[in-house]
Amino acid sequence: xxxxxxxxxxxxxxxxxxxxxxxxxxxxxxxxxxxxxxxxxxxxxxxxxxxxxxxxxxxxxxxxxxxxxxxxxxxxxxxxxxxxxxxxxxxxxxxxxxxxxxxxxxxxxxxxxxxxxxxxxxxxxxxxxxxxxxxxxxxxxxxxxxxxxxxxxxxxxxxxxxxxxxxxxxxxxxxxxxxxxxxxxxxxxxxxxxxxxxxxxxxxxxxxxxxxxxxxxxxxxxxxxxxxxxxxxxxxxxxxxxxxxxxxxxxxxxxxxxxxxxxxxxxxxxxxxxxxxxxxxxxxxxxxxxxxxxxxxxxxxxxxxxxxxxxxxxxxxxxxxxxxxxxxxxxxxxxxxxxxxxxxxxxxxxxxxxxxxxxxxxxxxxxxxxxxxxxxxxxxxxxxxxxxxxxxxxxxxxxxxxxxxxxxxxxxxxxxxxxxxxxxxxxxxxxxxxxxxxxxxxxxxxxxxxxxxxxxxxxxxxxxxxxxxxxxxxxxxxxxxxxxxxxxxxxxxxxxxxxxxxxxxxxxxxxxxxxxxxxxxxxxxxxxxxxxxxxxxxxxxxxxxxxxxxxxxxxxxxxxxxxxxxxxxxxxxxxxxxxxxxxxxxxxxxxxxxxxxxxxxxxxxxxxxxxxxxxxxxxxxxxxxxxxxxxxxxxxxxxxxxxxxxxxxxxxxxxxxxxxxxxxxxxxxxxxxxxxxxxxxxxxxxxxxxxxxxxxxxxxxxxxxxxxxxxxxxxxxxxxxxxxxxxxxxxxxxxxxxxxxxxxxxxxxxxxxxxxxxx
Numbered sequence: 189x190x191x192x193x194x195x196x197x198x199x200x201x202x203x204x205x206x207x208x209x210x211x212x213x214x215x216x217x218x219x220x221x222x223x224x225x226x227x228x229x230x231x232x233x234x235x236x237x238x239x240x241x242x243x244x245x246x247x248x249x250x251x252x253x254x255x256x257x258x259x260x261x262x263x264x265x266x267x268x269x270x271x272x273x274x275x276x277x278x279x280x281x282x283x284x285x286x287x288x289x290x291x292x293x294x295x296x297x298x299x300x301x302x303x304x305x306x307x308x309x310x311x312x313x314x315x316x317x318x319x320x321x322x323x324x325x326x327x328x329x330x331x332x333x334x335x336x337x338x339x340x341x342x343x344x345x346x347x348x349x350x351x352x353x354x355x356x357x358x359x360x361x362x363x364x365x366x367x368x369x370x371x372x373x374x375x376x377x378x379x380x381x382x383x384x385x386x387x388x389x390x391x392x393x394x395x396x397x398x399x400x401x402x403x404x405x406x407x408x409x410x411x412x413x414x415x416x417x418x419x420x421x422x423x424x425x426x427x428x429x430x431x432x433x434x435x436x437x438x439x440x441x442x443x444x445x446x447x448x449x450x451x452x453x454x455x456x457x458x459x460x461x462x463x464x465x466x467x468x469x470x471x472x473x474x475x476x477x478x479x480x481x482x483x484x485x486x487x488x489x490x491x492x493x494x495x496x497x498x499x500x501x502x503x504x505x506x507x508x509x510x511x512x513x514x515x516x517x518x519x520x521x522x523x524x525x526x527x528x529x530x531x532x533x534x535x536x537x538x539x540x541x542x543x544x545x546x547x548x549x550x551x552x553x554x555x556x557x558x559x560x561x562x563x564x565x566x567x568x569x570x571x572x573x574x575x576x577x578x579x580x581x582x583x584x585x586x587x588x589x590x591x592x593x594x595x596x597x598x599x600x601x602x603x604x605x606x607x608x609x610x611x612x613x614x615x616x617x618x619x620x621x622x623x624x625x626x627x628x629x630x631x632x633x634x635x636x637x638x639x640x641x642x643x644x645x646x647x648x649x650x651x652x653x654x655x656x657x658x659x660x661x662x663x664x665x666x667x668x669x670x671x672x673x674x675x676x677x678x679x680x681x682x683x684x685x686x687x688x689x690x691x692x693x694x695x696x697x698x699x700x701x702x703x704x705x706x707x708x709x710x711x712x713x714x715x716x717x718x719x720x721x722x723x724x725x726x727x728x729x730x731x732x733x734x735x736x737x738x739x740x741x742x743x744x745x746x747x748x749x750x751x752x753x754x755x756x757x758x759x760x761x762x763x764x765x766x767x768x769x770x771x772x773x774x775x776x777x778x779x780x781x782x783x784x785x786x787x788x789x790x791x792x793x794x795x796x797x798x799x800x801x802x803x804x805x806x807x808x809x810x811x812x813x814x815x816x817x818x819x820x821x822x823x824x825x826x827x828x829x830x831x832x833x834x835x836x837x838x839x840x841x842x843x844x845x846x847x848x849x850x851x852x853x854x855x856x857x858x859x860x861x862x863x864x865x866x867x868x869x870x871x872x873x874x875x876x877x878x879x880x881x882x883x884x885x886x887x888x889x890x891x892x893x894x895x896x897x898x899x900x901x902x903x904x905x906x907x908x909x910x911x912x913x914x915x916x917x918x919x920x921x922x923x924x925x926x927x928x929x930x931x932x933x934x935x936x937x938x939x940x941x942x943x944x945x946x947x
Contacts, residue, residue, distance in 0.1 A: 192363070192686050195679035196292045198581050200305040202676065204285035205577060207313060208570060209664060211277030216660055218270035220653040225263045226806070227646040229829075229837045232261045240828065255843045260324040263839050264761020268335045269323045274562060275333060275425055276344075277316045282570035283429040284312070284351070287374055289577060290436040291358055294368045296684040300357030304350050311347035315340060326759035327399045331414050331798050333421045334388055338401040341389040348385065352378050359708045363684040366705040369452040373432030375712055376460045380424040380719045387723075388417035392864050394856060400755070402860065407793030408475050408737050411801055412468065412730050416723055419467035424719075426561065427529075428460065430569050434502050434526065437573055441518045447504035451497055453701055458494035460715060462487050464722030469540035472549060473771040474801060475790035480726055487722070488540030495533030502526040517592035521572035524600060528564025532557060547622075550767055550805040552642065553614025556607045563603045563656060571595065571663060578667050582674025591666045595659040602656025609645035609652070616642055617805075622775045630779060635808040636835050643837075740791035743935045745867045746928070748854050749881040753928025755857075756921055757800070760841065767802035768811040768932065781812040786936050795867060807838060812933035819888050820896035822926045844922040848915045851881065885918040888926055892917070 225231050230243045237253030238245050247253040259265060288305065292298060299305050318340050322328065328335040336344065355378060359371065367375075391401040405413050439446050446452060468476060468484030503526055506513065513519045535557050539548050548554060579586045586592060620638045623631035632638055692710070694703040704711050730737075746754060757763070770776050772787040788811055793799055817825075824831050827845055829838035855877050861867035862874065873880065893900040907914045917923065 190686065191683050193681065193683045194298055196682055197288070197298055197302060197305065197678070198676070198680055199678045200299065200302070200309060201285055201289045201577065202581060203306075203309050204281050204288060205574065205581075207309075208278060208281040208285050209574065209667060211273060211281055211316065212567075212570065213657075213660055213664065215270060215273035215278045216653070216657045218266060218273055220650065220657055221261075222263060222266045222270050223646065223650045223653050225266070225839065226837055227643050227650070229263070229839050232257065232839065235261070240830075251842055254840065255846050258843050258847075259326060259760055259841065262760055262841070264764040265323055265326060265328075267764045268328060268761055269320065271333060272319050272323065272335065273316070274566075275421070276319070278570065279426055279430070279566045280312070282566075282573060283377075283425075283433065284308070285577070286433040286437065286573050287355075287429070290370055290433070291355065291374065294364065294371060294436065295358055295362035296364050296682070297358060297361050300354050300361060304354040304357075308347055308350045308354060311343060311350065315343045315347060318343065322399065326761075328758065328761065329391070329401065329403070329798060330758040330761065330763050330800065331388070331403070331410075331417075332803060333418050334385075334414070336389075337399045338389070338391050338393050339399065341385070341391075344385060345382075348378070348382060352382070356708070356712075363687050365687060366702065367708060367711065368435070369446065369449075369456065370432040370436040372456050372705075372711065372715075373428050373435065375708070376456065376715045376719065377424050377429040377432065379712065379716045380420065380428070380460065380464070383716075383720060383723070384417045384420050384424065387727075388413055392860060394853060394860060398853070400853070402797040402865070404865075405731070405797070406865065407796045407799050408477075408790040409731055410797065410799040411471055411474065411793075412476055412480060413727060414799065415470040416464075416467040416727060419470055420464055422561070423463040426566055427463075430566060431455075431459075431498055433569060433573060434498075434522070437569075437576055438502055438519075438522045438526070439505055441516065441522060441572070441576055442506050442509045442512060444505050444507070444509050447501050447507065451501045455494055455498040455501060457718065459491075459498065461718045461721065462490050462494060464719050465726065466491055466540065466722075468726065469545070470803065471801075472540070472542055472545040473773070474769050475788050475793065477730060477790075480730060483726060485540050485542065488537045490537075492534060492537050496530060499526055499530035499533070502529075517586075517589060517596050518572050518575045520593070520596045521568045521575065521599075524596075525565050525568035525572065528560050528568065528603070532561035532565060535560070546771070546773065547618035548614060550803070551614035551617040552610045552645070552804075553618065555804065556610030556614060559610070560603070560607050563599075563606060567656070568599065571599065571660075574663065574667065578670050579674070582671055582676050584670060584674030587666050587669035587673055591662050595662045595666070598655050598659030598662070602652045602654075602659065605652030605655060606649050607652075609648035613642040613645035613649075616645075621779070622773070624775070630775065633779075635779075636833060639806070639837060640835050737790045737794065739794060740789060740935070743792055743794065745795050745861070745869060746931065747880060747884055748851075748858060748877040749884045749924050749927040750931045751857055751861075752849060752851065752854055752881070753924035753926070756844065756925050757928055758798075760844075763800045763802045765802075765804065765806035765838070767805050767809045769801040770809055770811050776809070780809045781933070785812065789936070792933075792936060795861075797861075797865065810929065810932055812936075814930045814932045814934035818895045819891045819926050819930065820899060822929055823892055823899060823922060824896070826922055826925065841922075844925055845920060847921040848919055849921045849924050851878065854878070854881065882918065884927055885923045888923050888930075889917045 232254055233240065233243050234245055236257055237247030237250055239251040288299065319336055322337060322340065323335065327337050329337060355374060359367070390404045392404060394400040403410050435446060435452065465487035466484055468480045469488045472481055472485070503523070506523070513523055538544055539554065539557060575586060575592055617638055620632050620641065625631055692707045704714065770780050770788045777785045777787055821832055825833065826841045828840050829836040855874060858869050858874050858877055862869045903917050
């Protein structure tokens, strides 16, 4: 057969390589900033200004600079920006970089379309920049790993579809009959992410000129869909694509074939099948139906087998090549990455068991667990790929192997100094929360006792982050020097015989998987069915059966002012630190509601779009916050948490007190809730929404003035000073926030719990 000549496209690989490195540094810096704010919450005041004389500031001695930031450096926003930067900017760009390089070589062809390659690249980078801008502005949905608002969701979809067309088009014009295992994982990743992203991000925009939208799911149903997505974002964004990269780059770097072809088959199919069932393990002991929790636990335990099968397949590929590991920093990164993958995928199923989940959930233990995967598995795989590709594409040796080794050891130290303190911190939190005195009272009644006890571990975690970032900066230096030393080749000449057309029918004596491997269409269909089964079984019954979320007659829709306050709560990312889910444990009921209190019921959340159960308790749970503290306490707590709670690590929110509440869309929000989600607002309530909100605001302000004369005096002083530009306290954002916080849990009374018929 005649040999055909063609060129591999290294230009697109280089673009994604640079994006990986740049956004990696950005993501690490954001993570370091968030870590610093957990023991130095005054950081924004130090940078922008403060009226607290005990805090040094780079700005002048007033708080206006902090107010002018409008919360751009608030912890809630920085935290979601960090997670999004690491997942979508760093890890995804590293996947695209490795995939565009490996696909061409594995399929012996150039990418299907250079134009599509560049459309994919630029739409993805534009999406990332859009995320940075919108998150800093407070435009988000609050749904973990899916905080992007609806226009950005659409942009992600477009970019992902373009990538899929380019990938499947490349597969269609390949010159290699059988698809290598890495391609299986790329295909499975594309199909699963497309499904997950679309179904989780179904939302109704307030208008097509507004960024604001509301999830089509509510409460417990939203929680199930979100963690079906959230868990599998970890699976199909942070795991399966990186496994595909492992199956290509680790054997190439070691110059050894993959240990076991049969194990690769078992690993792929079992992993993509089991993963989709395990999402509910993030919702143990919550208001989610018990059967879904049990299914999530069972399949999480099953995940150990395929995950460790893949880990062993990777490590055993190095049989006979361990001498190379001592000399080659690339292999060092890969070995630790695969080991961290094994550790994280063993620990995850353990945390899914109810025995450990009741201690670990909402604590820093989960944060340590996640970062073993993010820093070790994702980070080290990305670093190894960067070190592999840079010398190859620039046709030279790495500038400094010694510097690469320094990066490896600094990164490894960073992982250790990050994870170990978080484990200790998590164990401390989980156990302190549950301790009782012999008389039945909590040992640690004050939430701040558990916060101050773990501050030293937060400082150690910050040190680990510094180590990790320092190593990444060494990599940047090494890459720059290597690039300058070498000579880049955009188009790499290659040749291979054309692929003969032998049809898609299975041949006599042909193994079934060999047949599937050479028929990409069948493989894609089977992979889609495999990943869809778990979601169909868990989600459809929960969404369609009313019995799964029985209503509670006492639970009423939010008032217009409370609805505005809830949106402010979402804007500021408050659910990054506060949960709204009292689990059925004695300690939580006593701590958050009192001796005869109630744990959270699914029916309480039927008007919550999106749900705000949270995944971490840096501050206390707020599900029963209504009425626990006076309105004036909330006012002062938002202005400066350390006034009301000495030692608090909560950030300040003074802009809420200065900003005028925008009520121009309040009626539209109520109409959307009624028209699209059947929220039982009457026409009279909607027509009188502004008066309803004004009356509620006046009541809150009256109580604040009655409870705290100093606040009243300050507002009167502002009125005299500002004249016509003065905004009455009743019209400010803080009043809406207080309205929302004071509503939480007040529908549920210990003397009146009546569940309406589920029929």
